[in-house]
Amino acid sequence: MISSKDWNTIKRRIRGYKNQIIEMQKDLTAIPALGPQNGGEGEYQKAQYLEKKLKTLSPQNLFNVPCPDSRVPQKFRPNLIALFEGKNTSRTIWILSHTDIVPIGDHRLWKTDPFLLKRKGDFLYGRGVEDNQHGIVSSYFAIKALLEEGRKPENSVGLLFVADEETGSQKGLEYVLNRKRSLFKNEDLIIVPDAGNEEGTLIEVAEKSLLWVRFTLKGRQCHASRPDLGLNTLRGTAQLIMALEQLAKIFKKKDPRFFPATSTFEPTQKEANVPNVNTIPGQDVFYLDCRVLPEYSLEEVLEKIKAMVEEISQKSGLKVEIEVVNEVQAPPATSSSAPVVLAIKKAVQAVYRREAFSQGIGGATVAAFFRKAGLPAAVWCSSPDSAHQPNEFCRISHLIKDAQVFAHIFCQSEF
Secondary structure, eight states: OOOHHHHHHHHHHHHTTHHHHHHHHHHHHTSOOBOGGGTSOOSHHHHHHHHHHHHTTOOSEEEEOOEEOTTSTTSEEOOEEEEEOOSEEEEEEEEEEEOOBOOOOOGGGOSSOTTSOEEETTEEESTTTTTTHHHHHHHHHHHHHHHHTTOOOSEEEEEEEESOGGGTSTTTHHHHHHHHGGGOOTTOEEEEOSOOBTTSOEEEEEEOEEEEEEEEEEOBOEETTOGGGSBOHHHHHHHHHHHHTTHHHHSOOBOTTEESSBOEEEEEEEOOOOSSTTEEOSEEEEEEEEEEOTTSOHHHHHHHHHHHHHHHHHHHOOEEEEEEEEEEOOOOOOOTTSHHHHHHHHHHHHHHOSOOEEEEESSOOTHHHHHHTTOOEEEOOBOOSOTTSTTOEEEHHHHHHHHHHHHHHHTOSOO
16 A cells, blocks of 8 residues: 555645646547537547557557447547556556547537637636546546656556447447457456546446437428428427326336436437428427336336327327337446445545545446446546536546546555
């Protein structure tokens, strides 16, 4: 275990990286790493930048696990892995962050250019600064501090920067686990810095099941002055959305491990239909985002949705097609006494001087893929919960402290 003197030296070194941390956030924010499903060309440029940064740390192994994808110019999605040898090579401390971001949404709601980092005191603004550059930057400077102090981590350290987290991870972690499962051992500690609370005390150990459903309503387009000649799909969409409100009453159980404690069923994206006011739309497409407590099966939820769709279809005369866009049944939770949870608690106490606790969340992270593979994983970072919002932000002080938390874990020999 590290001495108090050495630990204070490492903390000071990380604090001294402040300007470098801001610069790295600036560089990453300027690269709009949107996946093709979100209208972008993928994460290649961001991965290229990160590969150069990682090479300066001279890892023992640095490689890419490219996943084929014909939709992007390079025809693959990059998944970077950097391995740093520790005193004990039988265990690896993994920090996994994702390189892709979400679209900016309504540009009018942004007070600054989303891809030009804006600093205001302790705050940094820009798309991706929290989700998930916070994890990328803090983990990078954590291992950098140890290496520049000439200190070998107690256990080996792996930094994993994956693609495609925002649209399902099939081209990211899921692909990596399918191709490189042998990299990850049961005794490894796996941390995903992609959720938490602003105090840095929330350790996520369980997630709800995830279900995204696409509804396509087909009717008959006509002039708005002659509705008798058409079948209005927008009206059908409104009726179906209201019918789907019943899902929350059907699947009404509560689980205090989660916040919110209930399952949620939210209509979200709506695709454009007709471009003019005086035409009745003949097709409408919208999506439903379901976050379901683990005790319910997604198959059961889908059956209820299909029954509601059939009822609306019969009443309205519209044809309604259902497509499951994303489906992840929640795997077993990580134990609150797992070594990775205990290591984070010890580090949070050392850095933030606060007692951390374990809890489930409604959001989905790549930790679910690790848990499904039988690998206990914990999700942790100090998160202001601004992800996916306009004017996304993070705090410089938290980037520094989170890097110190990771460095503390790298210096722990026993958990």
